[in-house]
Amino acid sequence: MSRNLLCFVAATLLASAMPLSATAQQYPNKPIRMINPNAPGGVSDRMSRMIAKAMEPHLGQAVVVENRAGAAGVVGIESVLRSAPDGYTVGNTCPGSAVILPMTGVAVPYDFEKDALVVGMMGGLDVLITTRGDSSIRTIEQLVAEAKAKPGKLSIGMVQTPANVVPVAYLAQRAGVELNIIGYKGEALALNDLLGGTIQFAINAPGTVLQHIQAGTVRPVLMLNKDRNPAMPDVPSFSDTKVEGFAPGNYCVFYMPKGTPADVVRRFNAVLNEVGKDPALRNAYTKEGLVPYIGGTPSEASAFFNDIGQRWRGVLKEVDYSKFR
Numbered sequence: 001m002s003r004n005l006l007c008f009v010a011a012t013l014l015a016s017a018m019p020l021s022a023t024a025q026q027y028p029n030k031p032i033r034m035i036n037p038n039a040p041g042g043v044s045d046r047m048s049r050m051i052a053k054a055m056e057p058h059l060g061q062a063v064v065v066e067n068r069a070g071a072a073g074v075v076g077i078e079s080v081l082r083s084a085p086d087g088y089t090v091g092n093t094c095p096g097s098a099v100i101l102p103m104t105g106v107a108v109p110y111d112f113e114k115d116a117l118v119v120g121m122m123g124g125l126d127v128l129i130t131t132r133g134d135s136s137i138r139t140i141e142q143l144v145a146e147a148k149a150k151p152g153k154l155s156i157g158m159v160q161t162p163a164n165v166v167p168v169a170y171l172a173q174r175a176g177v178e179l180n181i182i183g184y185k186g187e188a189l190a191l192n193d194l195l196g197g198t199i200q201f202a203i204n205a206p207g208t209v210l211q212h213i214q215a216g217t218v219r220p221v222l223m224l225n226k227d228r229n230p231a232m233p234d235v236p237s238f239s240d241t242k243v244e245g246f247a248p249g250n251y252c253v254f255y256m257p258k259g260t261p262a263d264v265v266r267r268f269n270a271v272l273n274e275v276g277k278d279p280a281l282r283n284a285y286t287k288e289g290l291v292p293y294i295g296g297t298p299s300e301a302s303a304f305f306n307d308i309g310q311r312w313r314g315v316l317k318e319v320d321y322s323k324f325r
Contacts, residue, residue, distance in 0.1 A: 027087055027264050031062040035091040037076025038159065039069040039186030043125050043205035043288070044252060048092055050284055051122065051294070054275040069185055072161045073097025074108050081115045085257040087264035092122050094252040096163030099309035104162055104321035115258055118302035119265050120272040122252040124291030126229045127164060127203050129156070129221040132194060133212075140171070140222045140241055143201070147177035155180040157190035158203035162321060163250050166312065167224045167238075168203065169319045174243050194218070206231050206289025225249070231289035249308050251293060253301050269298055 036048045045067060052063035068076035077098060080091030098112040110116075131137050137146060147154050158164040160183030172179050182199055184190040187208055194202040195217060204218075206229055212218035213232075223229050223237040226249065254272065256265065275281055276294030285292040296304070 027267055028059055028061045030088065031064055032059070032087070033089045034063050034065045035076050035080045035089065036065055036067050037069065037073035037091070037093055037097055038067065039188075040067050042159065042187040043127075043207055043290070044092065044094060044122075046207065046288065047123055047125070047252065047285075047290060050281060051272070051275065054278055054281050055271050058271040058274055072101055072106075074101070077112070077116075078109050080255070081110050081257050083257055085117075085259035085261075087256060087260055087268060090119070090254055090256050090268065091116075092252055092254050094125070094161075094163060094250055095305065095308045095312065096161035096250075099306065100162040100166070100312050100316070103309070103313055103316050106321075112255075113306065116255040117258050117260055117265065117298070118253050118255045118305060119298050120254050120269045121276075121293050121296045121301045121304070122254050123285060123294050124249070124251040125205055126223055126225045126250065126289060126291075127158075127205050128209075128223045128229075128232070128235060129168070129201055130194065130204050130209055130213075130218050131201050131221055132197065133216045133219050135200070135219060137201075137221060138219065140236070143221055144175045144177055147172070147175070147179060152178050152180065154201065155182050155199040156201035156203065157182040157184055157193055157199040159184055159187055159190070162312070162316075164203045164224075166315060166319050166321065169321070170315055171241075171243060173319060191218075207287070210289065229289050231286065249311060251291070251304065251308060253305050265298060269295065 034048055034052050036045050038044050048065045052065050055063050068079050073093060074097060077091060077093055080089055083089035102108050137143050156168060156179050158181065165181060168179065168181065187204060190202045191204055191208060193199050209218045210231065213220055220232060220235040223232065223235050225237050226239055228235060228237045273295035282292040
C-alpha cells in the first residue's frame with residue numbers, strides 16, 4: 001500500500017471516529033421546534049410566532065412553535081431541558097417560570113441557571129390591570145377604595161405565574177386590601193371571563209386588549225411596569241403610584257439545553273440578531289406593546305435575565321407567594 005494511500009486511510013478512519021460538528025452537518029438541516037411554555041393566544045405565544053416566522057427564511061428550515069403549557073410554565077421548560085442538546089429544540093421563557101418561581105419555594109425539576117444555555121433575548125413584555133369598559137373604576141386609587149369597601153369580594157384573573165401574581169399581591173399588601181386572585185391557563189380565558197362579568201379585573205398584555213380598549217369594552221387601570229408603555233402612553237405605571245420599592249421588569253429569552261454545541265448557538269444567535277434588526281418585526285412588536293429587545297450575545301442575555309431575577313428576590317421577601325399556589 002502506498003504511503004499516500006495509507007495517509008488517506010488513516011485520515012478517513014480518524015474522521016469517522018470523531019463526531020461531526022454542527023457546522024459540518026450544516027445546521028439546521030431539519031425543522032426546529034420552538035417550545036413556548038404557555039397556552040396558545042397569549043402574548044409570549046404571539047412573540048414566539050412572530051420571531052419563528054421571521055427566522056425561517058434565514059435558517060432555511062421551518063421553525064415550528066409548540067405550546068407546552070402547565071404548572072406555571074414548568075412543563076414546557078422541563079421538556080426543553082430534557083431534549084437532545086443539538087439545537088433542534090429551543091425554548092423561550094420569561095423570568096416567572098425560570099428564575100422567580102424557584103425563589104418562592106416551589107420545587108421545580110431543574111436549575112435553570114445550571115441546566116439551560118441562554119442564547120439570546122426574545123424581547124420585553126408588559127402587562128396591565130384591566131376592568132370592563134362599563135365599570136366605574138378608572139384608577140388604581142379607585143380600585144383600592146372599592147376593595148376596601150368590599151373586602152374579599154373582588155376577583156382578578158390572570159395566568160398564575162409569579163410575574164403576574166407578585167406585583168398584584170405587592171400592590172394589595174401595600175394598600176392594605178384583599179383581592180381574590182383567580183388562576184387561568186391562558187390569558188385569553190381570563191379576558192373572556194372579564195368581558196362576561198365573572199371576574200372584576202384581569203391581567204392582560206397590551207396587545208391582547210388594545211382592540212377591546214379602543215372599542216370601549218375594556219378599560220386599562222394600571223401598567224404593571226416601572227415605566228409607561230409606548231403603545232398606551234396614557235395608562236399610568238408603577239412610577240405614577242405611591243407604591244415604592246418595586247420596579248417590575250419582564251424580559252424573555254431563548255434558551256437551549258446545556259451542552260448544545262457552540263457553533264449551533266452562534267448560528268441561532270446570529271440569525272436572531274439579524275431578524276431583531278428587521279423594521280417589520282420591530283414595528284409588529286411595538287404595535288403589540290412589546291419591547292423589541294431581540295438578540296444580543298448569549299452572555300449579555302444571560303446576565304440581563306439573571307439580574308431581573310435578583311430584582312424580584314427582594315420583593316418576594318415581602319410577598320408570601322405560597323398563598324397563591
